Amino acid sequence: MTTKLKKAPELQVEKWLNNTDNITIESLQGQAIMIVAFQMLCLGCVQLLIPQAKKVYDMFPPNDLTVIGIHTVFEHHEAMKEPSLSAFLHEYNIKFPVAIDQPSETGRLPKTMSTYNMQGTPTILLIDHEGYLRAHHFGHISDLQLGAELATLIIEKKDAR
Amino acid sequence: MTTKLKKAPELQVEKWLNNTDNITIESLQGQAIMIVAFQMLCLGCVQLLIPQAKKVYDMFPPNDLTVIGIHTVFEHHEAMKEPSLSAFLHEYNIKFPVAIDQPSETGRLPKTMSTYNMQGTPTILLIDHEGYLRAHHFGHISDLQLGAELATLIIEKKDAR
Amino acid sequence: MTTKLKKAPELQVEKWLNNTDNITIESLQGQAIMIVAFQMLCLGCVQLLIPQAKKVYDMFPPNDLTVIGIHTVFEHHEAMKEPSLSAFLHEYNIKFPVAIDQPSETGRLPKTMSTYNMQGTPTILLIDHEGYLRAHHFGHISDLQLGAELATLIIEKKDAR
Amino acid sequence: MTTKLKKAPELQVEKWLNNTDNITIESLQGQAIMIVAFQMLCLGCVQLLIPQAKKVYDMFPPNDLTVIGIHTVFEHHEAMKEPSLSAFLHEYNIKFPVAIDQPSETGRLPKTMSTYNMQGTPTILLIDHEGYLRAHHFGHISDLQLGAELATLIIEKKDAR
Numbered sequence: 001m002t003t004k005l006k007k008a009p010e011l012q013v014e015k016w017l018n019n020t021d022n023i024t025i026e027s028l029q030g031q032a033i034m035i036v037a038f039q040m041l042c043l044g045c046v047q048l049l050i051p052q053a054k055k056v057y058d059m060f061p062p063n064d065l066t067v068i069g070i071h072t073v074f075e076h077h078e079a080m081k082e083p084s085l086s087a088f089l090h091e092y093n094i095k096f097p098v099a100i101d102q103p104s105e106t107g108r109l110p111k112t113m114s115t116y117n118m119q120g121t122p123t124i125l126l127i128d129h130e131g132y133l134r135a136h137h138f139g140h141i142s143d144l145q146l147g148a149e150l151a152t153l154i155i156e157k158k159d160a161r
Numbered sequence: 162m163t164t165k166l167k168k169a170p171e172l173q174v175e176k177w178l179n180n181t182d183n184i185t186i187e188s189l190q191g192q193a194i195m196i197v198a199f200q201m202l203c204l205g206c207v208q209l210l211i212p213q214a215k216k217v218y219d220m221f222p223p224n225d226l227t228v229i230g231i232h233t234v235f236e237h238h239e240a241m242k243e244p245s246l247s248a249f250l251h252e253y254n255i256k257f258p259v260a261i262d263q264p265s266e267t268g269r270l271p272k273t274m275s276t277y278n279m280q281g282t283p284t285i286l287l288i289d290h291e292g293y294l295r296a297h298h299f300g301h302i303s304d305l306q307l308g309a310e311l312a313t314l315i316i317e318k319k320d321a322r
Numbered sequence: 323m324t325t326k327l328k329k330a331p332e333l334q335v336e337k338w339l340n341n342t343d344n345i346t347i348e349s350l351q352g353q354a355i356m357i358v359a360f361q362m363l364c365l366g367c368v369q370l371l372i373p374q375a376k377k378v379y380d381m382f383p384p385n386d387l388t389v390i391g392i393h394t395v396f397e398h399h400e401a402m403k404e405p406s407l408s409a410f411l412h413e414y415n416i417k418f419p420v421a422i423d424q425p426s427e428t429g430r431l432p433k434t435m436s437t438y439n440m441q442g443t444p445t446i447l448l449i450d451h452e453g454y455l456r457a458h459h460f461g462h463i464s465d466l467q468l469g470a471e472l473a474t475l476i477i478e479k480k481d482a483r
Numbered sequence: 484m485t486t487k488l489k490k491a492p493e494l495q496v497e498k499w500l501n502n503t504d505n506i507t508i509e510s511l512q513g514q515a516i517m518i519v520a521f522q523m524l525c526l527g528c529v530q531l532l533i534p535q536a537k538k539v540y541d542m543f544p545p546n547d548l549t550v551i552g553i554h555t556v557f558e559h560h561e562a563m564k565e566p567s568l569s570a571f572l573h574e575y576n577i578k579f580p581v582a583i584d585q586p587s588e589t590g591r592l593p594k595t596m597s598t599y600n601m602q603g604t605p606t607i608l609l610i611d612h613e614g615y616l617r618a619h620h621f622g623h624i625s626d627l628q629l630g631a632e633l634a635t636l637i638i639e640k641k642d643a644r
Contacts, residue, residue: 041406041413046368055305079409084363087401091363144216147308148315155316202567202574207529240570245524248562252524377627466538469630476631477638 008125008133011035011070012102012111015082017089019097023068025131032065032153033127037072037101037113040080040088042121048140049122050092055143056150057096064154069098072113072121077103126150129157169286169294172196172231173263173272176243178250180258184229191290193226193314198233198262198274198284201241201249209301210283211253216304217311218257225315230259233274233282238264287311290318330447330455333357333392334424334433337404339411341419345390352451354387354475359394359423359435359445362402362410370462371444372414377465378472379418386476391420394435394443399425448472451479491608491616494518494553495585495594498565500572502580506551513612515548515636520555520584520596520606523563523571531623532605533575538626539633540579547637552581555596555604560586609633612640 008025016023025033036053038045057067073080082100089098101110116125119138126135126149135149169186177184186194197214199206218228234241243261250259262271277286280299287296287310296310330347338345347355358375360367379389395402404422411420423432438447441460448457448471457471491508499506508516519536521528540550556563565583572581584593599608602621609618609632618632 041409043413052305055303059303059305060309076405076409076413078405080406083398083400084402084406087363087398090398091365142216142220142308143304144213144220144308147303147305148221148312151309151312152316154309155313202570204574237566237570237574239566241567244559244561245563245567248524248559252526252559374627377625381625381627382631464538464542464630465626466542466630469625469627470542470634470637473631473634474638477635 005132005134007131008033008127009115011099012115013070013099014102015100017082017086017098017100018095023097023099025127028066028127029131030129030157032129032150032157033068033125034065034150035068035070035125035127037070037116037118037121037123037125039071039073039075039121040085041076044140045122046092049124050094052143052146053096054092054094056146060150060154064157065150067096069094069096070101070112071098072101072110072118072123073103074109074113074120126153128153129160166293166295168292169194169288170276172260173276174231174260175263176261178243178247178259178261179256184258184260186288186292189227189288190292191318193290193311193318194229194286194288195226195311196229196231196286196288198231198277198279198282198286200232200234200236200282201246202237203282205301206283207253210285211255213304213307214257215253215255217307221311221315225318226311228257230255230257231262231273232259233262233271233279233284234264235270235274235281287314289314290321327454327456329453330355330449331437333421334437335392335421336424337422339404339408339420339422340417345419345421347449347453350388350449351453352479354451354472354479355390355447355449356387356472357390357392357447357449359392359438359440359443359447361393361395361397361443362407363398364443366462367444368414371446372416374465374468375418376416378468382472382476386479387472389418391416391418392423392434393420394423394432394440394445395425396431396435396442448475450475451482488615488617490614491516491610492598494582495598496553496582497585498583500565500569500581500583501578506580506582508610508614511549511610512614513640515612515633515640516551516608516610517548517633518551518553518608518610520553520599520601520604520608522554522556522558522604523568524559525604527623528605529575532607533577535626535629536579537575537577539629543633543637547640548633550579552577552579553584553595554581555584555593555601555606556586557592557596557603609636611636612643 010025034056036049038049053067071085101112103110124137128134171186195217197210199210232246262273264271285298289295332347356378358371360371393407423434425432446459450456493508517539519532521532536550554568584595586593607620611617
């Protein structure tokens with residue numbers, strides 16, 4: 001967990017899958033949030049992050065934790081367009097909302113990925129009920145650690161009521 | 162987590178391994194405690210509980226969490242005597258203190274196991290900083306859930322200062 | 323292994339990836355062959371078949387065994403076009419030749435898949451040095467069994483010289 | 484597989500478990516044999532060799548392959564005596580015959596372990612139907628490789644009829 005807290009910047013979303021509403025960090029104020037940034041053809045994402053995110057989504061009640069995916073394509077753009085991602089979500093049985101990160105007009109990195117200074121995928125972002133970015137993990141973290149970090153955010157949210 | 166809290170009864174220990182002092186629940190007051198009850202020849206203990214307990218012991222600082230093992234032999238008594246357990250701790254590289262549960266004079270179940278009404282092994286007991294038994298899990302629980310439950314106890318302990 | 327042997331029908335290939343030549347069953351006469359039929363978004367393929375095929379390809383010398391993949395898309399056609407497959411092979415570090423199965427003009431199943439009467443993916447086909455189809459496995463088989471079946475074909479091939 | 488073949492020396496057995504007869508290499512002439520040398524408190528044995536040996540025992544018919552364990556204790560002798568081994572076989576559901584290697588009168592290594600020049604545990608020995616030692620693996624080998632090596636011995640045995 002970082003000590004100098006900053007507000008989590010807003011997501012820049014081209015389109016939502018698994019969801020019809022427009023989800024914003026702003027609209028989730030008061031909620032503990034886990035955002036998983038992935039690419040559908042990133043091996044570390046498929047083997048570790050996606051199964052982990054599904055376990056988290058199944059374990060914590062939606063009132064306690066909001067789980068969101070964001071598809072941050074920064075390579076093989078042709079290979080991971082919306083129909084491919086959509087079939088991927090279906091085949092991997094991913095139920096939580098997934099945002100397609102807005103492509104950049106000028107560069108390789110999509111916009112939310114740039115804004116958050118992500119170093120690649122898989123990345124996990126944890127945001128507390130006040131909208132502060134509390135953790136930014138590039139690469140895999142253990143279930144034990146993730147469970148502990150999520151519980152911390154959930155308890156703070158409950159205590160704040 | 163249970164809702165009706167009761168104080169965790171004291172351990173009844175024949176001998177401590179990996180430790181020279183006499184550890185009691187009483188003496189650990191103010192600490193969050195995880196107790197793992199196992200048998201060295203129980204397959205579920207060896208494959209799931211012991212690796213999980215080692216990960217917990219490595220991840221959480223001793224100031225946050227005390228990890229203790231208790232060897233609760235209720236079958237194959239001849240097979241799991243102290244020299245065997247001692248070699249097991251060495252070979253499996255278990256560093257946390259392990260109590261040998263006091264054998265019963267009359268029955269098959271050792272004393273701490275009886276006192277806690279354990280149904281078998283593996284069992285995980287979680288005790289908070291005030292000495293209340295907060296969880297009693299028979300069988301395996303996921304790292305994600307365990308991490309969340311441990312974080313809850315640790316936060317309460319820190320908030321209590 | 324089946325007892326009534328039949329000659330393995332020819333592959334019907336739209337395009338080869340990881341390979342510039344046109345590979346045919348005919349041209350591989352004298353070789354033991356393992357063909358793995360997969361879809362890049364089939365979970366069982368990604369988790370079990372692909373890692374297994376890579377291990378086989380790494381373990382057996384090319385003189386002993388020819389390993390070939392065939393991408394038999396029968397669902398989500400839009401999602402698994404050539405650029406996606408190509409990126410998949412790159413990201414999953416698949417080095418053996420992979421054929422794109424010829425789409426049917428009329429139906430959902432691609433042509434090689436129909437010819438072989440495949441029931442789905444993952445599928446493993448084993449062909450001996452005389453061109454006979456010796457095994458057709460739909461679903462996962464263990465490494466132990468696959469290793470034994472492959473060794474059988476390889477020994478027959480060596481004995482036939 | 485080694486190229487210079489030598490006859491497999493005889494086992495020196497204190498006692499057989501899971502078996503009432505006295506099994507010898509001599510008496511198994513005509514059979515393909517896999518011998519797994521292990522210690523019940525050796526982590527690599529428990530995690531890798533024992534599950535692998537059980538899979539082999541379940542997969543290959545007894546007419547094709549004889550599977551034997553040998554308990555070659557060379558450390559923690561007090562910890563791995565017969566009652567402990569016996570409970571271990573029960574708890575790990577090991578059904579194949581297991582020999583207790585004869586302790587040395589003078590040294591640390593038991594007799595069969597010395598005779599075969601084993602470097603430690605886990606060790607796998609493969610003996611063909613003519614009694615030749617065909618493979619001696621110290622440490623883990625993959626299921627794929629083991630399956631292939633076992634099939635080789637089984638085919639030779641069948642061809643010899």
